[in-house]
Amino acid sequence: MQYRNLGSSGVNVSTLCLGAMTFGEADESSFMHKVGCDERTAHAICDRAVEAGINFIDVADIYGQDGLSERVLGSWLAASGRRDELVVATKFRFRMKPHANGSGASRFHIVRACDESLKRLRTDRIDLYQIHMQDITVPEEETLRALDDLVRQGKVLYIGCSNYAAYRMVQSLGIADKRGYAGYVALQAQYSLIERNLEREHIPACREFGLGLLPWSPLAGGFLTGKYRRGTQAPSGARLERTRFNYSYYDKEQNWRVLDTLLQVAEESGGSPAQVALAWLLRRPQVSSVIFGCRSLEQLDQNLAAESLTLSDEQVARLEEVSRPDWGYPYSFIRGVQERW
Ligand SMILES: NC(=O)c1ccc[n+]([C@@H]2O[C@H](COP(=O)([O-])OP(=O)(O)OC[C@H]3O[C@@H](n4cnc5c(N)ncnc54)[C@H](OP(=O)(O)O)[C@@H]3O)[C@@H](O)[C@H]2O)c1
Secondary structure, eight states, X not given: OOEEEOTTSSOEEESEEEEOTTBSOOOTTSTTTTTSBOHHHHHHHHHHXXXXXXXXXXXXXXXXSTTHHHHHHHHHXXXXXXXXXXXXXXXXXXXXXXXXXXXXXXXXXXXXXHHHHHHXXXXXXXXXXXXXXXXXXXXXXXXXXXXXXXXXXXXXXXXXXXXXXXXXXXXXXXXXXXXXXXXXXXXXXXXXXXXXXXXXXXXXXXXXHTOEEEEEOTTGGXXXXXXXXXXXXXXXXXXXXXXXXXXXXXXXXXXXXXXXXHXXXXXXXXXXXXXXXXXHHHTSTTBSOEEEOOSSHHHHHHHHGGXXXXXXXXXXXXXXXXXXXXXXXXXXXHHTTOSOO
16 A cells, blocks of 8 residues: 655555445435445454555544444444554534534534544544535634634644635635644545546645645446446446436436446456546546545455556546546636646
C-alpha cells in the first residue's frame, strides 16, 4: 500500500480509503436501506482492509440510520486495538434530530454533532472532521470558528469540506487564513470516470490552495464494476437496482460509452473494470486518497488490487478522452490557447 499526505496536512493516508457508508443494515425508512452489510461482515472488511495496509476510514453521522455506520465502525475500533494507527474521518451537517437545530453548520449543531460522533465511534478524537455539504444559511465564519474550537480542544485533528461550491471553499480558506483558524485540508467530492465536473473549478482550486482531493463514489455506486450492461436489467440485490440512487441516473448513452472503453482497457490490462476505474483515479492530480465502497470481502479484495494495477499512458489517454465532459465556456475558450486554466 502506498501513502500520501492528506492534502495540505502532514498526516499520511493510504491511497485507498475504506468507505464505511455500507456498514450496517438500515431499515426501510432510511435512504440507506439495502445499501449496507451486516456488522459481522463490516468488521471482517475492516480487519482485512487494515491488514492490507489501509489506514484511512471514512464515515458520516448520517450513514446507516441514527448513526448506525458510526456505531458499527466504533465497535470495531474498540475491539481491534488498532485505533492509534488509523486516520478516522467522519462528517456532520445533515439532519440527525427533528428539532430546528438538529442539522446544519451552526456552532449550535456542530458542538453537539461532534460529541455524538465521538461517542458512537468510541474514540477521544476525530482525525478528519468534515462538513458534509455547505450550508448557505450559516456564515462560513461561524462554522470555521466552531471547528477551530474543536481543533484547539483536541477533539478534532484536521478539518475538511465536502460538496462545496468552489467559490465557497475558496472563500472559507481565505477566512481561515485571515483569522488564523484551522482551514480545510481536503475536499471530499464525487469524482469518477462518469462524473468529472470537478475538473472545471474545484480541482484547479485544490491545486492552487494545496487541498487534497478525496473522491467519493469512485465506482459510481457499482456502475463502473462491469456488472451493469446496456439494455439489460440491473443485477438483483445491487445498490442501483433498489435504492433512490436510481439506475436511470447512470443509464445514459455517454456513460455506456465510457463503460465500453473501461471494459476494453480492463481486458487488455488483466484487471477488472473496478480496478481500472480506481487505478485511473489514483493517477489524477490532487488526489490524496480514493474512498471506495464495498459490502463483501470479495468486493474488497478486488478493489484493493487496484493499487498495483499499471495502466499504460495510452490506456489512460483513451479513458480520459471518452469520459471528458464538454467543458463549456470559458474553459473551452481558454483551452483553445492553453492546456489548463
Ligand atoms: N461526501 C459525500 O457526500 C459522500 C457521498 C457518498 C459516499 N461517500 C463516501 O464514499 C464512500 C464510497 O461511496 P460509494 O459506496 O458510493 O462508492 P463506490 O465505490 O462508487 O460504490 C460502492 C458500491 O459498488 C459496489 N461494488 C464495489 N466494489 C465492487 C466490486 N469489486 N464488484 C462489484 N460491485 C462492487 C457495491 O454495491 P452493491 O454490492 O450494492 O452493488 C458497493 O457498495 C462511502 O462509503 C462514503 O465514505 C461520501
